[in-house]
Amino acid sequence: MSSYFGKNLKVSVFGQSHGAGIGMVMDGFPAGFKIDMDALNAFMQRRAPGQNRMTTARKEKDLPKFLSGLVEDTTCGAPMAAVIENTDMRKKDYAAHKLLPRPGHADYTAQIRYGGYQDVSGGGHFSGRLTAPLCIAGGICLQMLESRGIKIMARIRAVHGVEDVKWDMVDPKPMQSVAGKPFPVIDDNAGEKMQAEILDAARKGDSVGGVVEVAAFGVPAGLGDPMFMGVENRVSQALFGIPAVKGVEFGAGFAAAGMYGSENNDAFYEEGPCKTNASGGILGGITSGMPVVARVAIKPTPSIALEQDTIDFETGKAEKVQVNGRHDPCIVPRAVPVVEAVFAMAIMDMLLDAPAF
């Protein structure tokens, strides 16, 4: 069991990279919400490959077809199911990976977990393709949240050590400024350097990782719970569902480990809860009314053209593997809308708690 999330809003994701279709079922979404399908498709396009020279050359429409849950684009209370049919399959690119597990991929662990029965084509269910259904589910949540005054925005915070400018986690303007940018950073000079890193890695047959920062503005105070069902718990469980995420932090995050309490504590003021936001809008697992801020570490794309050591599963002997096919030298840009989507799913799930009764 694996690919579903949520307490009140249940999102179930299915599909393999090269299977007949991928998609999602989202159950528990309130009835009566009209989805803006053009906006949803535009959101999906932000994640889609083939948009510039930094992403894979695959061309996929990735537009969802809704099978249920809607009456004339308005949610009817029944579970929403949407499917993206696969149209661009090239099975042969991947045929060898069953025997030669690619370093950094799930080939090796899937072989053990599923006893060799896993779908190896394109990484099967472990493929980054599966983030498209996450964008369907989360894209709808984003629209709903926006209709309630909650706005979620993400940016590229860093690529291969090149950092965008810091943000105070309070003022929404810098985050708003990245909307619509093809390479969503606050400081475009930093963005240029990041893109240079990516292209440089691509030239070397290598790849690079990065950090995405996401913030939710307008989240009401009082959401969440102490201990295991707090905001951090539920959001991190969701965010680690995005392939390649290896770290999640909130507010000051790991930097708080180097601070004094007097620096890290956000004092309270008459005008609003706080003027600083080291807590990332969360105290005791519960939202404070300040922006909810998280950062996710995204590892370098494991698929690289450089030759790597591996073994042959059948013989157990050492082998070399070179990953061909079409792969992003850095998935961070395409991860930005995925992080927004998954963050939205988690926030929406908490909004559907009934703390006030």
Add this chain to the structure above:
Amino acid sequence: MSSYFGKNLKVSVFGQSHGAGIGMVMDGFPAGFKIDMDALNAFMQRRAPGQNRMTTARKEKDLPKFLSGLVEDTTCGAPMAAVIENTDMRKKDYAAHKLLPRPGHADYTAQIRYGGYQDVSGGGHFSGRLTAPLCIAGGICLQMLESRGIKIMARIRAVHGVEDVKWDMVDPKPMQSVAGKPFPVIDDNAGEKMQAEILDAARKGDSVGGVVEVAAFGVPAGLGDPMFMGVENRVSQALFGIPAVKGVEFGAGFAAAGMYGSENNDAFYEEGPCKTNASGGILGGITSGMPVVARVAIKPTPSIALEQDTIDFETGKAEKVQVNGRHDPCIVPRAVPVVEAVFAMAIMDMLLDAPAF
């Protein structure tokens, strides 16, 4: 809803800092396991306050009394319930916090979440006291895991920017070397510097944070699942249940964001899965057989003697607050066994999946 964790092993934690008792119920633990009560109590003592000049002066035995689940210290299959009675209450220390929320604490969010009905004494259910029941549950899991050849060990990785030596995430010896140390670091010189930072902060009426690193050795390959029920998802949901944790990363974690794919990918070899472990023993949410490694960022203790800005909840007017009472200037040392305990709960829960069927 909040204070329970797990799919197969359900751990429910109850209690308030100054209530009649705190405790836990653990359901789903296999029958027939004999608990070493002396070892459990010794483990609990690692978390207990009052052990040295860096921790609060409170003296608590914190020894659990088992109400159910055992027959002569052996698990009988029924839910285990254990209680720690509170014996050392000083309600008056905290009386003012309801009206004057302490910065960095859950006073403010609890007031909103519970409409003013929360137990304010000592932070109520948000108190660090609640990590004692986590140590009961996790301490038992640690024993069970050890009987299955799985050993979990944590160390202080950093305090206020002072770092212990790096560890290659492969060789267990450096991590084993911290066992039994009163200040569990690999390099005791670094440990001395960390302690100096803590004492310095205490003198200033301030506090500091840090990082705890935890590793599980001997975890079989093939545990976990893709997407939302993977190792990172379940472990992070658990670890963020520890108060003051603001970040969780696995393997190379945030450092992976600055690496090339060729650096971050762990190649496969004939002799064992890998010689490096940037993945932290997890690929695609599933264990690879390498050590499972996580790091948690712990914020500085929010309770500090320095005067801070706050508001009066009743009047809404600006006020000053000074947190008296007995507080650790750094909770990182006491967090070490708590991280081990919670990590063990999550690993145990996954072991109780039936992937092989």
Add this chain to the structure above:
Amino acid sequence: MSSYFGKNLKVSVFGQSHGAGIGMVMDGFPAGFKIDMDALNAFMQRRAPGQNRMTTARKEKDLPKFLSGLVEDTTCGAPMAAVIENTDMRKKDYAAHKLLPRPGHADYTAQIRYGGYQDVSGGGHFSGRLTAPLCIAGGICLQMLESRGIKIMARIRAVHGVEDVKWDMVDPKPMQSVAGKPFPVIDDNAGEKMQAEILDAARKGDSVGGVVEVAAFGVPAGLGDPMFMGVENRVSQALFGIPAVKGVEFGAGFAAAGMYGSENNDAFYEEGPCKTNASGGILGGITSGMPVVARVAIKPTPSIALEQDTIDFETGKAEKVQVNGRHDPCIVPRAVPVVEAVFAMAIMDMLLDAPAF
């Protein structure tokens, strides 16, 4: 895993019949509700043994001690934990059951499930004693529901084939009339006959079963969900948690199987939803605003003085067993408050859904 229930309101039950204590943890209950402890204790007494010649001679106070979740009897939002300490243990009565499983009891299945490590004294975690914690949790829910205008009442519908009068499932008065009766039936003549059956069975060293009917008045329309999270699903999952329950039906229940659609359909009227209530207040898993009505079949107490065939677990050879000790010849009267309590837990859990958002 086993002994917890609920989606929003999590109730975890622990204890063994002859262990140190039994109790419950209830998480997710709204803050700010003042519990009437006298009323709760009076409710607990309705379940307690030793009240008349039809129940076991054991004398137990069964009064809960609250360890957490309350500030001066008012819920504070933290999990509520309550314990009943066992004071009247007679271990020797039961020593033989490990080797000689009692027919109709869980001795046999527990032996297999827990590999012989189960607590055999008094049935361990399978004992009817465990319904006391259910009454703590449910008794509090009953008070909360009543404060919201929802009143739950149960009666003995049948004992050993002797039926109380039918009830139209619409008019609350007949159900209200049983409140406070020591033997809660509408028609006391039927009640006399039932009691005669029970005493007759007791004289024979035998036992009898019966049916409890429960209704919730004032439940708002629109609670519940289609398919697997409907009212019937959640309530039945809860009610089968009461030991000895072997059937659950709603509205006309099994009788509907013998009816025409024209009889079983409840027509809609201007004055209120319906004049009849064959649906038991539930259509498509969702409440209609009519009384929610269920019936539970309770099997005869398996503990009987008559000699029965069994086997010796160690030798596998045929043996005879006679169940001594103190046992109710019919648990139906004491089951009435337990059914109310568990029904209340399930209704409360659904009220904490946020369908309206």
Add this chain to the structure above:
Amino acid sequence: MSSYFGKNLKVSVFGQSHGAGIGMVMDGFPAGFKIDMDALNAFMQRRAPGQNRMTTARKEKDLPKFLSGLVEDTTCGAPMAAVIENTDMRKKDYAAHKLLPRPGHADYTAQIRYGGYQDVSGGGHFSGRLTAPLCIAGGICLQMLESRGIKIMARIRAVHGVEDVKWDMVDPKPMQSVAGKPFPVIDDNAGEKMQAEILDAARKGDSVGGVVEVAAFGVPAGLGDPMFMGVENRVSQALFGIPAVKGVEFGAGFAAAGMYGSENNDAFYEEGPCKTNASGGILGGITSGMPVVARVAIKPTPSIALEQDTIDFETGKAEKVQVNGRHDPCIVPRAVPVVEAVFAMAIMDMLLDAPAF
């Protein structure tokens, strides 16, 4: 939230009667199981309408198309998703039900629950059509269980008060004898009378209900748990997910309420657990190794041609409603495979627990 079931095996059902498609996602099914697609389609056909004069005239193939989870018909560990596209829609038949709720249907409660946004065509997500996806999920589980020596069989036990012969709940032969019968009863004479009842009801423009009995043979002893996660709890939660089910009982069920303990207790014997099976193979929520037996009460089809009282939702005024369209006068025959399917899902979910660890 609503339409998903299971702890280890998660089944999510989507679709509306007249939407683009209906289907299911099943997550957690073990990898490496080869599905017999012909057998699955044959199983689906047992549920399909249009097979004889007692079922609706609609002709639907109802054959599932798998989008994911399989590699050449063998499960690969990824979630299985299957879709049945709707090909035979007649929206106009149902247009009026939004304003005039049909008695016995979910029209009224859905209107309240979903605020008028529900899909009214053909009952939307509440339609009996949604039992087709249940048959996909459960049909696969049935095959898997059979490969493990567990065989599930159901029969019509009663229609409109006409009973098939009783079965001792021990000997599999009578249950096996119904396999392949177009009207699955043990005694075909009783079956003839039942069919006469159905046709008679049809002629009157009315409908009738009935009882389905289901048994699982070969279930190992030791499955399940006490209290809320026992076999009865999990199976009943599943079975009440079938539309029109109003009662569920196990073993002797409601009849046990009229028995002596000495009759209802199943004695243990050397040769096997028991010679009788009043417990329905379940003691203390845990399987005993005897056949697991349940019965479900199915109400008469609410859609009848006879004129019924209702109200107009818009005006609130009294109206008359007559349900046209194509409806089974009795859904019991088509419910038989659905009960088998859902029973199989629940048993399979329990088999995926890891009680032995």
